[in-house]
Amino acid sequence: MRRAxxxxxxxxxxxxxxxxxxxxxxxxxxVSFSYGQRHAVELEAAAEIARSFAVLEHRVVxxxxxxxxxxxxxxxxxxxxxxPTAGIPVxxxxxxxxxxxxxxxxxxxxxxxxxIFIGVNAVDYSGYxxxxxxxxxxxxxxxxxxxxxxxxxxxxxxxxxLIRLSKAQIIQRGMTLGVNxxxxxxxYQPNTxxxxxxxxxxxxxxxxxxxxxxxxxxxxxxxx
Amino acid sequence: MRRAxxxxxxxxxxxxxxxxxxxxxxxxxxVSFSYGQRHAVELEAAAEIARSFAVLEHRVVxxxxxxxxxxxxxxxxxxxxxxPTAGIPVxxxxxxxxxxxxxxxxxxxxxxxxxIFIGVNAVDYSGYxxxxxxxxxxxxxxxxxxxxxxxxxxxxxxxxxLIRLSKAQIIQRGMTLGVNxxxxxxxYQPNTxxxxxxxxxxxxxxxxxxxxxxxxxxxxxxxx
Numbered sequence: 101m102r103r104a105x106x107x108x109x110x111x112x113x114x115x116x117x118x119x120x121x122x123x124x125x126x127x128x129x130x131v132s133f134s135y136g137q138r139h140a141v142e143l144e145a146a147a148e149i150a151r152s153f154a155v156l157e158h159r160v161v162x163x164x165x166x167x168x169x170x171x172x173x174x175x176x177x178x179x180x181x182x183x184p185t186a187g188i189p190v191x192x193x194x195x196x197x198x199x200x201x202x203x204x205x206x207x208x209x210x211x212x213x214x215x216i217f218i219g220v221n222a223v224d225y226s227g228y229x230x231x232x233x234x235x236x237x238x239x240x241x242x243x244x245x246x247x248x249x250x251x252x253x254x255x256x257x258x259x260x261x262l263i264r265l266s267k268a269q270i271i272q273r274g275m276t277l278g279v280n281x282x283x284x285x286x287x288y289q290p291n292t293x294x295x296x297x298x299x300x301x302x303x304x305x306x307x308x309x310x311x312x313x314x315x316x317x318x319x320x321x322x323x324x
Numbered sequence: 325m326r327r328a329x330x331x332x333x334x335x336x337x338x339x340x341x342x343x344x345x346x347x348x349x350x351x352x353x354x355v356s357f358s359y360g361q362r363h364a365v366e367l368e369a370a371a372e373i374a375r376s377f378a379v380l381e382h383r384v385v386x387x388x389x390x391x392x393x394x395x396x397x398x399x400x401x402x403x404x405x406x407x408p409t410a411g412i413p414v415x416x417x418x419x420x421x422x423x424x425x426x427x428x429x430x431x432x433x434x435x436x437x438x439x440i441f442i443g444v445n446a447v448d449y450s451g452y453x454x455x456x457x458x459x460x461x462x463x464x465x466x467x468x469x470x471x472x473x474x475x476x477x478x479x480x481x482x483x484x485x486l487i488r489l490s491k492a493q494i495i496q497r498g499m500t501l502g503v504n505x506x507x508x509x510x511x512y513q514p515n516t517x518x519x520x521x522x523x524x525x526x527x528x529x530x531x532x533x534x535x536x537x538x539x540x541x542x543x544x545x546x547x548x
Binding site: 161162167169201239251 | 383391412418419421422423425431433456459462465466470471472474475476
């Protein structure tokens with residue numbers, strides 16, 4: 101059995117990515133990050149999803165990106181936009197996926213795991229630069245220059261199986277693989293009861309995805 | 325005045341790198357990492373060096389790489405070699421410089437700083453893959469794909485001014501720039517009094533560097 105490490109935020113995309121890795125016959129480790137995010141309740145979702153796919157081990161790594169700030173997701177003083185904005189939105193977290201993949205790489209090298217899965221998507225997404233195919237390709241190249249394993253020819257592969265799918269295609273794929281989307285958390289600003297706002301970019305993309313997929317949206321939304 | 329962010333471990337190389345950045349007329353921020361290293365006393369050295377070069381701000385970012393282990397520097401169960409070994413030594417910390425540069429990138433982007441200095445060296449070094457010019461070049465490329473700044477054309481530059489210098493050349497350079505090497509800590513396994521072992525790879529390279537540079541070695545060594 102091959103082994104893989106899956107970055108698991110607790111959202112719809114990463115849950116589907118874990119399901120895809122399992123379908124591809126990988127025994128999976130999962131890693132989440134407690135990074136000072138506004139929506140830390142996503143970590144409870146990640147734990148439930150990890151259990152449902154029987155991962156070998158699920159680790160939550162603390163790395164406080166809110167100490168740097170600079171994003172609506174890590175700085176309570178910057179509001180989450182509730183309407184589409186031009187360009188890269190303020191929910192962009194500086195270097196987030198670079199930091200997360202770097203830490204995943206560190207753990208993977210120690211585990212002897214060479215396959216790393218990440219649920220980035222460059223179709224129905226918020227326009228973050230670190231979700232694009234060229235970023236993933238550059239990170240894979242870096243990983244094989246940076247590490248003992250890479251240098252010794254035991255190469256890392258960064259898998260981004262959702263990168264060119266629409267949100268509707270992702271949901272359809274996940275439904276066939278048994279993902280319980282009711283357990284996932286996509287909202288950038290859920291309330292204390294774990295209910296989604298229904299207005300942020302992430303809620304909008306998710307709701308449109310369920311509609312386009314013809315799948316009943318299981319999300320628990322806060323009442324207006 | 326241009327501003328830069330310098331990765332400052334507290335060792336000889338990073339102290340010299342900070343001096344070089346100051347010489348190049350950069351106002352400097354400095355970042356160190358408390359990563360579960362055996363030689364955490366180096367952080368006190370980093371603080372003293374940061375003060376001596378009047379940095380704008382010195383941050384110590386906690387990121388516990390000892391939770392992953394896999395290195396003599398982060399796992400007390402793996403001994404630090406006291407004689408040269410073949411290949412990449414067990415003091416290699418998986419993905420360390422990738423993690424550190426990623427976190428530096430995150431802070432730099434928020435600060436509006438686009439010049440990042442790192443004191444890697446590929447001449448008199450321990451053979452770590454993430455100290456080589458090709459690694460630095462790959463990280464710079466990644467940084468400009470990963471970030472809002474990079475995508476918007478406000479490019480990051482990763483400076484590694486020591487990368488092709490011998491240890492003796494680094495020391496000679498630092499002496500002309502006023503580095504107080506007595507304040508730096510290179511040893512992988514200093515004792516509780518902050519004295520160097522004199523036997524590890526890092527001590528060996530440092531001592532040979534002072535000898536070759538014709539500079540009195542100011543290191544405080546533990547008595548045998």
